[in-house]
Amino acid sequence: MSEVSLTVNGRRVSASVEDRTLLVHFLREHVGLTGTHVGCDTSQCGACVVHVDGKAVKSCSMLAAQASGSDVMTIEGLANGGDLHPVQAAFKEHHGLQCGFCTPGMIMTTVDMIARHPEGLDEATVRAELEGNICRCTGYHNIVKAVLAASKTMSKASKGKAKKAA
Amino acid sequence: MGIEGVGARVSRKEDKRFITGAGRYVDDMVVPGMKHAMFVRSPHAHAQIKKIDVKAAQAMPGVIGVLTGKELKADGIGNLICGWMIHSKDGSPMKMGAWSPLAVDKVRYVGDAVVVVVADTKAQARDAAEAVEITYKELKAVTDASKAMDKGAPQIHPEAENNLIFDWDLGNADETAAAFKKAAHVVKMDVINNRLVPNAMEPRAALGHYDKAEDHYTCWTTSQNPHVARLVMSAFYNVAPENKLRVIAPDVGGGFGSKIYIYPEEIVCLWASKKTGVPVKWVADRTESFLTDAHGRDHHTHAEMAFDKDHKILGFKVETKANLGAYMSLFSSATPTYLYATLLSGQYDIPAIHANVKAIYTNTAPVDAYRGAGRPEAAYLIERMMEVSARQFGVSPAELRRKNFIKSFPHQTPVIMCYDAGDFATSLDTAMKGADYAGFEKRREKAKKAGKLRGMGFSCYIEACGIAPSAAVGSLGAGVGLWESAEVRVNAVGTIEVLTGSHSHGQGHETTFAQLVAQRLSVPLDSISIVHGDTDKVQMGMGTYGSRSGAVGMSAIVKALDKVEAKAKKIAAHLMEADEADIVIENGALKVAGTDKNVPWFQMALAAYTAHNLPGGMEPGLKETAFYDPANFTFPAGCYICEVEIDPDTGQTDIVQFVAADDFGNIINPMIVEGQVHGGVTQGIGQAILEGANYDASGQLLTASYMDYTMPRAGDVPSYKLSTSNTPSPSNPLGIKGCGEAGAIGAPPAVINAITDAIGTENLTMPATPQKVWAAIRSAKH
């Protein structure tokens, strides 16, 4: 057994779990956050993507014990109170989801992608960056639209902030 | 109406929970005391079970029960069935072999469930499953339908001699033979429609809970049609009588057909819950899904088309071998027959058609309806045939099609279907314009200079949706009626609940159905809730598949709304002492037309429930139920044009543009319709160039994970150019045709026609992987 202790969406959580417990199962079964999904056995679908210490990772391919001491953010921690994160809002506005199963992973991947591309994104980059996230419903068309739109909104917002600061 | 009614691009009501991680899927359900199931599955494609030893497994940590098929049979649990009777051309009924939820003496495909282990945790159940010892005697296996009827092929079920389930005919053989005698040209081809794995991103799951005190069962399951699941589990599998069985399909992460069927696992979870005294949850691994979800397609077809000297089609002859896998899944017999051969006329005026379909058992996963179901197989055949014929005749593929289009409606085809409306030429023109057909040769030249091969392919598909008129399908062998139900409940404060037998697993019913109600009753979208997926809440319904929820499900809502509206107007007229015929519903109120007299909607609703002042003899309350049985199928159709660029050095295909011009009839929410087309087309492109389930000769599935089965990813497909030009369906009150499957039906031939155009050879099978395209280019050169 391992004593796992980490921050999830800003809240400290500790539990004693079997060492073989995957982070995704820790989140779903021990913390009760079921927004993070499991869609494959081979680390390829991305339904399980969360952020560990600010980086997108596949929570199905990491032990909870490996993440002990880290700061984890899941889809449940993204919205700021009642306000949707701009990426969540963009997925809704552009119909970037249908059954919703891939959606948490898509959104977490997108937030990370936009953070790594402050200069902005184009369609080809977005499609390449979505390599590790499979969606069976949307055909990606509207996901790509949503990502591009969110990236625009967020770079505008950060430019706005920068201006204010200056 | 304005921003929220029919025709508006309303963003979805259901999105909020999905984008915040608050969706509730079966695997998210937790019941106190819940334990976990793991199935022990056959590693062999065909074998006799000699011995099952569960002792070691029972002694493993955390194990609560290890149960076998013998025990299941002893408890009277029935075999799985196929619910659509097909008769062979000699009049004999189809030959259905027995399918026990847990195999008893024989296994027939890799993945066949044999034993179930229930333990405290999933990991413990898996540990114990490995400790179950099963002794098999391996038998020879056959996986290819075109070989399963050969002499010496292994016999899979005693009931089906030579593995032949049925040998079925449609159309007129004599007339077709006569047409071929008159032909100036006959074009022949052999076509394989590749086997696919549906791959909804949410793996199948079931949670069975037996409540001993109440002697009552609850089953949470990933189902597209919970009521059908309850009906079948109760009537045929003897799990429990209907009133003792509640089936709940909560949020479901995609279905595409694969979640229509009742599988062994939900039956076993319910039975095991009673047997072990604990709620039992099972969630498939992805590899389990690959092995055991019903697969799609897998046809081998020989086809011949007869033309006169002016290239008018005279006749069409089709012989298909359909691989149904190791067992007959719930609707497996309907897919290669009434959902396939009835569409073989395509968009064309074909005087004579004859089709023969042989359904065949093999040692592979069961095959059933997958997005499109039968219609993609028909469309691929016809649209490849049209393109290849045009190339052989040296005429334009577009013009050959145009010449043969059906131009007046209704049109009775020689294969049962009577098309009620359509405008095929308009879709073709729209697509050609959208694809800049005129500029294609220039683009091809430019590509050539860059060392690339560019090609363009057409597909003018038609399909039958809105399934289906109950009497018609009944006469063709269906075990159920395909009507739909709705209940509209207006609450005392005027808010509305709509209970529908349709089930949404991505289609956005919570929004589109509400749009319909908002439009009719002039109430805000937010005051309308759509309830579905729970047999305790919703009256009997038939579920969602075959693009039927709009055409059939919403039509049922319309019928219930008719009744609600009539009663509401009566109440309002009574309250305002006006004539009921003068009442109109506008801006949230019932008004006397041409005056400013009105009663707000909520006041009318309150009046219905206080019942202090109702018209004489009227029952209190405002709640109406309706069942809608469609008069005909609907016939969505359209034209897809695909343009590809191929790297001849690697065989890599790049889809450079994909244009869809569809006719879906009337549209409730264009945003959602577009989403359906995007998804469908992507699955169609997947079938054409990426996806294929591949068994080796011994029956091992080689493509049992995403490492080997290619799922379309964002980088494999382009953004799409869509448009619709719609002719309303005359067959339902909303004029809706349905859009859920069109993309998957229309896309594959467009893609393959484009690739074969680019590489200059027809010698190519789906999926046209880089390796195959490269090899085809090479063989064409040599």
Add this chain to the structure above:
Amino acid sequence: MYSVNYHRAASVADAAKLAKGDAKLVSGGMTLIPAMKTRLAAPSDLVDISRIDALKGIKVSGKTVTIGAATTHYEVATSDKLAKACPALSHLASMIGDPAVRHRGTIGGSIANNDPAADYPAAMLALGATIVTNKRQIAAEKFFKGLFETALKDGEIVTAVTFTAPAKAAYEKFRNPASRYAIVGVFVAKGADGVRVAVTGAGDDGVFRSRELETALAKQFDAAALTSAKVPARALMTDMHASADYRAHLIVVMARRAVAAANA
């Protein structure tokens, strides 16, 4: 996954002490954890080396490049230092898996695993890299030994890789459409001691150097030099996705493109 005991190593010495018997090192875990999930790997213990600072980071001094074993693919792909010293390697790292995999997976794990379809082994071989372990230094040539086999002894830990920056280099990869690993990956490098061409994804005994292509390119480091080049299909893999013939052909195509990119 079978039961396992997890340990987090504080230092390389600590890791070496813990990595005994049926224990296995875990770095990024992007290969090992999936293998454990499907029960293809069943170590008794996992020794996590991913948080050991001494194993991390990229150093460039003069022409010598050193990359710590626990450096992630993401760090290699986005390193400013590498962008100058050996952009081909950054480019290679940027094509491994997907962003989430690159955030965790490490160069040490990749080469220790020596998957016949992995990308890094081709780079190591073509760059003539040296693999540094807690015990010794091993030339790449001697390190990679067939499918999933390396010269590492039980418990031996890769601590870094080091190589001399090439004058020109490039990597071209033709992906398996499903797994996205290489069906054929070709790394070409032109350095002080000549031209090296290493091929991954294709060999039936893992990564290898193509003498045919090296000979052709030694004369003239130009894509045109490979116009009529041929690689024998004899020792190449055949699987569902690609026959040996197809792979043989792709090797030349990818090599041509790599040379063109290196010269660009």
